[in-house]
Amino acid sequence: MNEHTVKKFDEELTGLKTKIAQMGGLAEEQLARAIDALIRHDIETADDIILTDDKIDALELEIEEKAILTIAKRQPMALDLREIMVSIRIASDLERIGDLAKNIAKRVHAIEQEHPRRIMTGLARMGRLALAQLKEVLDAYAQRNEAKALDVWRGDEEIDALYNSIFRELLTYMMEDPRNIGVCTHLLFGAKNLERIGDHATNIAENIYYLEHGTPLKDERPKKDTTSTTPVTSLGA
Amino acid sequence: MNDTIPGARVTGTIELDGENIYDRALDPVLLRARVGMVFQKPNPFPKSIYENVAYGPRIHGLAASKAELDEIVMSSLRRAGLFEEVKDRMSSPGTSLSGGQQQRLCIARAIAVNPEVILMDEPCSALDPIATARIEELIDELKQNFCIVIVTHSMQQAARVSQLTAFFHLGRLVEVGGTDEIFTNPKDRRTQDYITGRFG
Numbered sequence: 001m002n003e004h005t006v007k008k009f010d011e012e013l014t015g016l017k018t019k020i021a022q023m024g025g026l027a028e029e030q031l032a033r034a035i036d037a038l039i040r041h042d043i044e045t046a047d048d049i050i051l052t053d054d055k056i057d058a059l060e061l062e063i064e065e066k067a068i069l070t071i072a073k074r075q076p077m078a079l080d081l082r083e084i085m086v087s088i089r090i091a092s093d094l095e096r097i098g099d100l101a102k103n104i105a106k107r108v109h110a111i112e113q114e115h116p117r118r119i120m121t122g123l124a125r126m127g128r129l130a131l132a133q134l135k136e137v138l139d140a141y142a143q144r145n146e147a148k149a150l151d152v153w154r155g156d157e158e159i160d161a162l163y164n165s166i167f168r169e170l171l172t173y174m175m176e177d178p179r180n181i182g183v184c185t186h187l188l189f190g191a192k193n194l195e196r197i198g199d200h201a202t203n204i205a206e207n208i209y210y211l212e213h214g215t216p217l218k219d220e221r222p223k224k225d226t227t228s229t230t231p232v233t234s235l236g237a
Numbered sequence: 238m239n240d241t242i243p244g245a246r247v248t249g250t251i252e253l254d255g256e257n258i259y260d261r262a263l264d265p266v267l268l269r270a271r272v273g274m275v276f277q278k279p280n281p282f283p284k285s286i287y288e289n290v291a292y293g294p295r296i297h298g299l300a301a302s303k304a305e306l307d308e309i310v311m312s313s314l315r316r317a318g319l320f321e322e323v324k325d326r327m328s329s330p331g332t333s334l335s336g337g338q339q340q341r342l343c344i345a346r347a348i349a350v351n352p353e354v355i356l357m358d359e360p361c362s363a364l365d366p367i368a369t370a371r372i373e374e375l376i377d378e379l380k381q382n383f384c385i386v387i388v389t390h391s392m393q394q395a396a397r398v399s400q401l402t403a404f405f406h407l408g409r410l411v412e413v414g415g416t417d418e419i420f421t422n423p424k425d426r427r428t429q430d431y432i433t434g435r436f437g
Contacts, residue, residue: 001435002430002435003435004433004434004435005434005435005436006434009434074434075392075393076433077392077396077420077421077432077433078420078421078422078423078429078432078433079429079433080433081421082421213422214421214422215422
């Protein structure tokens with residue numbers, strides 16, 4: 001793409017991209033640390049994550065302000081306008097991801113003591129997957145790589161499938177020993193958070209597609225999250 | 238008009254109701270009656286406000302009586318949104334009005350002969366933002382009854398007032414389409430560069 005005749009306009013757009021990259025990096029870090037803190041029952045890190053979330057919120061505000069100012073000053077059209085709208089939307093997805101990571105960190109407090117590792121393995125795997133999806137989609141945004149974005153978009157199916165299996169697995173632990181119910185409920189919410197993070201990553205992927213084409217991605221994404229419709233009795237305990 | 242410019246060359250056609258306007262058989266005087274024009278700089282005749290509007294209908298013989306002519310003048314001024322401001326000084330010179338008022342007077346003069354098409358060539362470029370907004374509001378009202386073709390360098394104005402947009406560059410038609418489409422998702426690279434301010 002050629003440069004704008006008004007160089008300052010290019011600088012403003014680049015500035016927005018840089019802020020998104022910064023915010024994305026922070027969200028990634030928060031998520032990675034939250035999963036780790038939950039598994040290792042690390043209260044100190046968890047508290048730090050909770051405090052750091054303010055930084056993500058502040059970045060979202062900053063991006064919003066920059067975007068609004070650019071719209072007011074430059075009256076952007078076509079691709080430029082999409083660029084700005086998409087940065088606002090991505091910032092809001094990242095802010096939600098930050099909140100979900102914070103919510104996972106909060107559960108470290110609620111789970112009172114360390115638990116057998118086997119209860120955690122499913123969640124750890126799901127966390128790695130969600131983190132990889134987030135990283136991929138942020139790369140796709142930075143590189144304007146639509147193929148990569150679509151990979152993320154399709155890849156969400158795997159997170160959904162994993163979520164289903166964790167749901168079943170945790171229910172089994174709860175049935176095995178009622179003393180597991182407390183920790184497993186928190187882990188289940190944690191898994192739900194990771195599943196939501198996966199959905200936000202697909203939102204970002206959809207926005208990368210929109211940025212390129214100017215039309216929304218029309219295909220129906222394969223949805224594999226069936227937990228809301230699965231009766232407990234069908235698990236056959 | 239192009240015939241008077243030495244070396245001017247025209248390719249392609251412009252049709253009005255299916256007739257090529259460059260057809261030799263078409264009487265240019267009659268064509269002019271069907272196409273009203275408004276220009277960049279307000280150019281009222283050096284005559285009274287009343288005469289500015291009455292001139293066209295009179296030479297085209299559109300009014301049978303003085304009363305009828307009065308009616309045409311008044312309704313044209315009203316449709317151009319100028320009547321309330323000038324009703325007490327119809328005999329003052331047209332040039333005594335402000336820029337925005339003069340431009341609306343020119344629009345009243347154009348619509349007095351009931352044209353099919355109104356050509357507006359940069360009608361707001363010499364006006365302040367408030368006068369511009371009034372003209373744009375007027376365009377919105379007039380489009381119920383007239384086909385308006387507006388030439389503008391203001392991308393925002395084109396996006397605001399039109400339903401169809403054609404992009405010409407260096408005398409050639411580059412892209413034409415629905416205004417919503419042209420300004421959000423143009424097909425041609427040159428259109429995209431132009432509307433986003435990337436043409437050097």
